[in-house]
Structure formats: structure tokens, C-alpha cells
Amino acid sequence: MTTETVLAEIGDLIREVLDGYDLGAVPITPDTSFDADLAFESIDLVVLGTLLTERYGPGIDVAGFLSTRTLPEIITLRVGDLAGYVTARLEHA
Amino acid sequence: MAHITTNGVRLHVQRMRPADPGAPPLVLIHGLLDTMASYYFSIAAAIAGLGFDVIAYDLRGHGRSERPPRGYRVDDATDDLTGLLTELGVAGPVHLIGFSWGGTVAFRYAHRFPDGVASLIVIESEPPTVAWADRATDGLRELSAHLSDAEEIARAELGALVPAMARRLTSRARELAVATTLVEDIIDRTGLVDVYPDGWLRCPLLLIVGGDSRLHSRLDSIVGLLPPCDVVVVPGQHHQLLAFAPQEVAAAVLPWLAARRGALAGAVAP
Numbered sequence: 554m555t556t557e558t559v560l561a562e563i564g565d566l567i568r569e570v571l572d573g574y575d576l577g578a579v580p581i582t583p584d585t586s587f588d589a590d591l592a593f594e595s596i597d598l599v600v601l602g603t604l605l606t607e608r609y610g611p612g613i614d615v616a617g618f619l620s621t622r623t624l625p626e627i628i629t630l631r632v633g634d635l636a637g638y639v640t641a642r643l644e645h646a
Numbered sequence: 647m648a649h650i651t652t653n654g655v656r657l658h659v660q661r662m663r664p665a666d667p668g669a670p671p672l673v674l675i676h677g678l679l680d681t682m683a684s685y686y687f688s689i690a691a692a693i694a695g696l697g698f699d700v701i702a703y704d705l706r707g708h709g710r711s712e713r714p715p716r717g718y719r720v721d722d723a724t725d726d727l728t729g730l731l732t733e734l735g736v737a738g739p740v741h742l743i744g745f746s747w748g749g750t751v752a753f754r755y756a757h758r759f760p761d762g763v764a765s766l767i768v769i770e771s772e773p774p775t776v777a778w779a780d781r782a783t784d785g786l787r788e789l790s791a792h793l794s795d796a797e798e799i800a801r802a803e804l805g806a807l808v809p810a811m812a813r814r815l816t817s818r819a820r821e822l823a824v825a826t827t828l829v830e831d832i833i834d835r836t837g838l839v840d841v842y843p844d845g846w847l848r849c850p851l852l853l854i855v856g857g858d859s860r861l862h863s864r865l866d867s868i869v870g871l872l873p874p875c876d877v878v879v880v881p882g883q884h885h886q887l888l889a890f891a892p893q894e895v896a897a898a899v900l901p902w903l904a905a906r907r908g909a910l911a912g913a914v915a916p
Binding site: 592594595596598599600602603614616617619620622624627 | 682890
């Protein structure tokens with residue numbers, strides 16, 4: 554699965570997490586910041602992580618991925634970081 | 647997303663369940679104005695990796711759980727936990743980890759249901775006592791005095807966090823303070839004691855404290871309330887250990903839990 558496909562699917566899941574919140578003109582690209590652009594709260598990232606595991610299987614361990622990062626790194630996380638992690642895990646599955 | 651309704655409130659729950667159906671259940675209880683994310687970002691995955699059935703939930707009024715107008719006393723929290731475990735079909739003793747207020751809830755749960763707890767890890771927490779409620783009253787007064795000043799909260803509580811997150815935290819605190827009885831409920835003294843009887847806590851206990859935290863300055867009196875327990879002090883750290891010292895917390899928690907797991911499996915504990 555390509556990063557582009559994963560990115561598109563993560564975009565759909567992000568909309569599901571934000572459930573009705575109007576993203577307006579915010580495009581979801583690898584550069585999109587969860588905090589600054591999407592106003593994600595930390596609990597939203599947890600929900601997105603569990604949706605990713607449901608979608609791609611138990612090999613996708615977002616909690617494990619995030620626990621290797623410092624809090625400032627988690628706050629500045631971008632969609633591309635997560636898409637890259639998922640793509641890499643799927644390639645090694 | 648999993649929600650469970652119990653004790654009249656809809657709670658957001660996430661479970662990290664290993665394949666082993668006999669995996670011992672372990673519940674993570676977060677602090678005030680916090681969510682299960684604190685654990686998800688730090689130690690939850692590693693604990694699941696030890697073979698525990700990890701159950702994380704957002705306390706009522708927090709995260710993606712419902713925010714009812716009332717029911718924020720410590721015994722409301724233990725009732726919610728009891729109901730949650732019943733709804734999840736978890737029978738038998740559970741391992742508990744609590745941070746800050748979540749640790750106080752865990753202590754209370756162990757006090758009320760001594761046979762329901764297999765082990766207890768509390769991070770920057772103390773058991774609820776009348777003296778604790780008095781101190782919490784002062785702390786909450788201090789917090790509400792700064793509710794209108796996001797930057798102040800950022801400086802006081804979360805140091806390195808970005809202003810956007812501090813603003814959200816402030817607005818969440820204000821919503822809870824305005825829309826719920828949380829502030830008066832937390833410090834409700836009903837049923838609280840000054841001194842615990844000998845043997846009130848029967849499970850193994852690990853206490854983790856920041857070396858520069860307010861709680862650390864009173865550590866002797868807190869340990870005096872407890873049966874013999876393991877204490878780990880994380881040097882140079884304040885209250886927010888999960889946020890700012892997750893590796894140090896993991897280094898204390900994981901071997902301790904692995905020993906509990908080993909004992910359960912009949913192996914020789916290290």
C-alpha cells in the first residue's frame with residue numbers, strides 16, 4: 554500500500570474522529586499538524602490510533618509508536634509522521 | 647470507539663487486550679483535567695507488552711466520556727470503576743495504576759474492595775484523608791484563581807507545552823468548574839478518615855514520586871499511612887511525571903509489574 558493511499562485513508566479516519574467538526578478549507582497533507590491545523594486534543598489522537606489498529610490490524614501500535622516520542626514531539630506531530638509509520642509497518646508485515 | 651454506560655454515565659473505554667484469554671486485567675486511572683491519553687502516550691503499550699489486559703478509560707467529565715452535572719466525589723469515581731469492570735465482564739482482582747487524582751481514586755477503591763485489587767501503583771498520589779481534602783481545597787482554589795489566564799496555567803502546570811494546548815486545558819477546566827459540581831465534589835469529606843487502620847491495604851504497592859514535587863516534601867507522612875511498600879523517587883521531577891518523565895516511570899513500573907506477572911504465572915519472581 555502506498556503512502557498516498559494510507560494518507561487518504563488516514564484523512565477519512567481523521568474526519569471520523571472529528572465527527573462533524575467542520576474542517577473548512579484545511580487540506581489534509583503530510584504537513585498538516587494535528588495540533589496547530591486540526592486542533593486535535595490528545596484524546597483525539599488516542600481515538601485515531603485505535604481506528605488505525607481496527608483498519609490495519611494489531612501490527613499498527615500507535616501507542617507504542619507515540620511512547621518513543623517526547624511530549625513536545627507528540628504535540629507537533631504531523632499527519633505525514635503517522636502515515637509514514639503505518640506505511641512502514643504494513644511493508645514489514 | 648468503545649463506550650460503556652454504567653452508574654448512569656457513558657464512559658469512553660479503550661482496551662489493549664493480548665491474545666492470552668487469561669491475561670490479568672490492569673486498569674489505568676488518569677488525573678484531573680486529564681484523559682487516558684497520558685497513559686497511551688507513555689506506558690500503556692509497554693504494559694500490554696508484558697501480557698496484561700490493559701483497560702484505559704476517561705473518567706466522567708473528562709476526555710470522550712460523558713460530562714454529567716454531578717457525581718465527582720471519590721466514591722462516585724470508585725462506583726464508576728466498579729460498574730465499568732462489571733460491564734466489561736472482568737471478574738477477580740485487578741491491577742490498578744493511578745496518577746494524581748487517579749491514584750487517590752485507586753487507593754479508595756483498594757480501601758473499599760481489598761479483595762478486588764491484585765496490586766497498586768500510584769504516581770504522585772496519596773490516599774484520601776481529611777487532611778488531603780483540605781490541601782486539595784487550597785489547590786483547587788489556586789487553580790480556579792488562574793482559570794482566566796491560560797499563560798499562567800501553562801507556566802504553572804505544563805511548562806513546556808504549547809500555548810494552544812494550555813488554552814484548551816483552561817477551557818476544559820472552566821467548563822468542568824461551571825457545568826459540574828466537580829470542584830465541591832472532589833473535596834467532599836464524606837466517609838474520609840484521618841488515619842487508616844493497620845492492614846487496610848493488602849496488595850503489593852508501588853509509590854512513584856517526583857523528587858521536586860510538593861508531595862515529595864510530605865513523603866514521610868504519606869508513607870506513614872501505608873503498609874510497607876516500594877517507593878521510587880524520580881530526581882529533578884515535579885508533579886507531571888507521565889508527561890515529562892515517561893521513561894523513568896516505565897523503568898520503575900515495568901520490572902515491578904513483570905514480577906507480579908511472574909508470580910501470577912507461577913514463575914519465580916525476580
